[in-house]
Amino acid sequence: xxxxxxxxxxxxxxxxxxxxxxxxxxxxxxxxxxxxxxxxxxxxxxxxxxxxxxxxxxxxxxxxxxxxxxxxxxxxxxxxxxxxxxxxxxxxxxxxxxxxxxxxxxxxxxxxxxxxxxxxxxxxxxxxxxxxxxxxxxxxxxxxxxxxxxxxxxxxxxxxxxxxxxxxxxxxxxxxxxxxxxxxxxxxxxxxxxxxxxxxxxxxxxxxxxxxxxxxxxxxxxxxxxxxxxxxxxxxxxxxxxxxxxxxxxxxxxxxxxxxxxxxxxxxxxxxxxxxxxxxxxxxxxxxxxxxxxxxxxxxxxxxxxxxxxxxxxxxxxxxxxxxxx
Amino acid sequence: xxxxxxxxxxxxxxxxxxxxxxxxxxxxxxxxxxxxxxxxxxxxxxxxxxxxxxxxxxxxxxxxxxxxxxxxxxxxxxxxxxxxxxxxxxxxxxxxxxxxxxxxxxxxxxxxxxxxxxxxxxxxxxxxxxxxxxxxxxxxxxxxxxxxxxxxxxxxxxxxxxxxxxxxxxxxxxxxxxxxxxxxxxxxxxxxxxxxxxxxxxxxxxxxxxxxxxxxxxxxxxxxxxxxxxxxxxxxxxxxxxxxxxxxxxxxxxxxxxxxxxxxxxxxxxxxxxxxxxxxxxxxxxxxxxxxxxxxxxxxxxxxxxxxxxxxxxxxxxxxxxxxxx
Numbered sequence: 001x002x003x004x005x006x007x008x009x010x011x012x013x014x015x016x017x018x019x020x021x022x023x024x025x026x027x028x029x030x031x032x033x034x035x036x037x038x039x040x041x042x043x044x045x046x047x048x049x050x051x052x053x054x055x056x057x058x059x060x061x062x063x064x065x066x067x068x069x070x071x072x073x074x075x076x077x078x079x080x081x082x083x084x085x086x087x088x089x090x091x092x093x094x095x096x097x098x099x100x101x102x103x104x105x106x107x108x109x110x111x112x113x114x115x116x117x118x119x120x121x122x123x124x125x126x127x128x129x130x131x132x133x134x135x136x137x138x139x140x141x142x143x144x145x146x147x148x149x150x151x152x153x154x155x156x157x158x159x160x161x162x163x164x165x166x167x168x169x170x171x172x173x174x175x176x177x178x179x180x181x182x183x184x185x186x187x188x189x190x191x192x193x194x195x196x197x198x199x200x201x202x203x204x205x206x207x208x209x210x211x212x213x214x215x216x217x218x219x220x221x222x223x224x225x226x227x228x229x230x231x232x233x234x235x236x237x238x239x240x241x242x243x244x245x246x247x248x249x250x251x252x253x254x255x256x257x258x259x260x261x262x263x264x265x266x267x268x269x270x271x272x273x274x275x276x277x278x279x280x281x282x283x284x285x286x287x288x289x290x291x292x293x294x295x296x297x298x299x300x301x302x303x304x305x306x307x308x309x310x311x312x313x314x315x316x317x318x319x320x321x322x323x324x325x326x
Numbered sequence: 327x328x329x330x331x332x333x334x335x336x337x338x339x340x341x342x343x344x345x346x347x348x349x350x351x352x353x354x355x356x357x358x359x360x361x362x363x364x365x366x367x368x369x370x371x372x373x374x375x376x377x378x379x380x381x382x383x384x385x386x387x388x389x390x391x392x393x394x395x396x397x398x399x400x401x402x403x404x405x406x407x408x409x410x411x412x413x414x415x416x417x418x419x420x421x422x423x424x425x426x427x428x429x430x431x432x433x434x435x436x437x438x439x440x441x442x443x444x445x446x447x448x449x450x451x452x453x454x455x456x457x458x459x460x461x462x463x464x465x466x467x468x469x470x471x472x473x474x475x476x477x478x479x480x481x482x483x484x485x486x487x488x489x490x491x492x493x494x495x496x497x498x499x500x501x502x503x504x505x506x507x508x509x510x511x512x513x514x515x516x517x518x519x520x521x522x523x524x525x526x527x528x529x530x531x532x533x534x535x536x537x538x539x540x541x542x543x544x545x546x547x548x549x550x551x552x553x554x555x556x557x558x559x560x561x562x563x564x565x566x567x568x569x570x571x572x573x574x575x576x577x578x579x580x581x582x583x584x585x586x587x588x589x590x591x592x593x594x595x596x597x598x599x600x601x602x603x604x605x606x607x608x609x610x611x612x613x614x615x616x617x618x619x620x621x622x623x624x625x626x627x628x629x630x631x632x633x634x635x636x637x638x639x640x641x642x643x644x645x646x647x648x649x650x651x652x
Binding site: 077084085131132133145147149154155156157158159160161162163164166167168169170171178179180181182247248251254255256258259260261262263288289290291292293294297 | 403410411457458459471473475480481482483484485486487488489490492493494495496497504505506507508573574577580581582584585586587588589614615616617618619620623
């Protein structure tokens, strides 16, 4: 049988669907978007995915049988082919995604958590050096994680592994969206940064910061970008928030270093667009929290593929699952 | 070639060497001990290991060539066949163990961290249920860890993985032996329990506890066993220490659940001889710190093989490394 050197990936987001066709070198041959239409419920989402995939295949004059496989990344977990726990997409929970899509397309179909797949893309196509073990933190509205062990995605016993955002960094501390207190997501996500800035803005006393000026008296308008613009301009209050972010992020990363002894940890997601003001401070904090030996052998770097990592990783999953070579 | 269904394991401890010959079912056919004689330096330790292995082979009328392989567990890390970072065994650091032993014995030779190998033994022979992913905490003088991923030991990129004792559970908190503040080892190891009890004994004020009575005015005599005997008798001060132990242990274990989504986490080591007073309290604390979904699918249980897990796991490593089937 001729080796099939194209794969198709789908990334299911709360707002948009993305579909990409890539080759084994990770080159994106086609990338198209459509609306997810979460509010219209499960069957509409599935129908939108199918239409988008069919349209992409048609545009490249391919049939599903020409592909090594199709991979799909989604918020939540994929357990035995069924999507679980995607809190921001009601109706999506319980979708038998593998069965449904396997019936539609004559290609091997695989699905996994979106951040896990972003990590796979970073591992295979984003980073220069050859590494075997890698952990990724995707720092956006929440904090997701992806784990690569010996060159393959590690999904855990039930597809729920890599919840790096819910590792405790301050037991009993700030309340996280998951209901637990002290998760790193409650200190270093865009949501956490916004919440900390809002608390600052709502304090009646104290000197005013650049953040106050930017939101013009409307604390709800604060974003992590506003906070980081202020921090980069030297604003003391914003820099204080950055200290909280970086210190807790360093505690979380230190745990990954002690546990995985990886060659590489990558930080990605929207918050990391702030850049070195976070990265350098996390690097400075790490020795305070981490065993020297594994720290000295681990590189901390940016995710390189940006917001398309998820859809590229989805296609990469199809390559991984249909190939003997990782 | 005939399949070789015996393997030999060596466990190098600070005081004793152990050597065992096991079959693939994990049955121990022979177990012998000798002194490590750490104080006499590297060549004496190596010579003691060789003598013990030769004696065991002779006793069972075997030659090294009859074995699937020889495995060795040691404190510290094994990086490219060389032992690194075993702080309590000066002179052992830097030993090219794989080369040395491969020259002595005509069998495939493998070496790894002792707790990693204890985890392998628990995984293969200690637990009833079939699991794929497991994390072990060995809670003794320090806290070691071992990680099983898809049925095989996970050693990390440089053999240093599984440092579960040095995961931060209280950033900036109690000083750990590694020099970092806030590691779980600084809260839940025998050393930590002793230190916390000693601090209590040295406080001039406050009511006297059963711990005071047991050490008869000599705080240096306190042990974790004394503390747990007092806790089981209902002593308030000892129970307070147990709360600190269990709360921080639960924070550490919660991280492993969020990260690995394993079927099983096992707690072993001398401190766990205290039993349910620790285990039950850790179980009670876990929901406070852990995502509900992966928690509900993870069992927390005792290590079953006791102090011979290390030497059994060393032999099991030889089976793992010389077999295609994990």
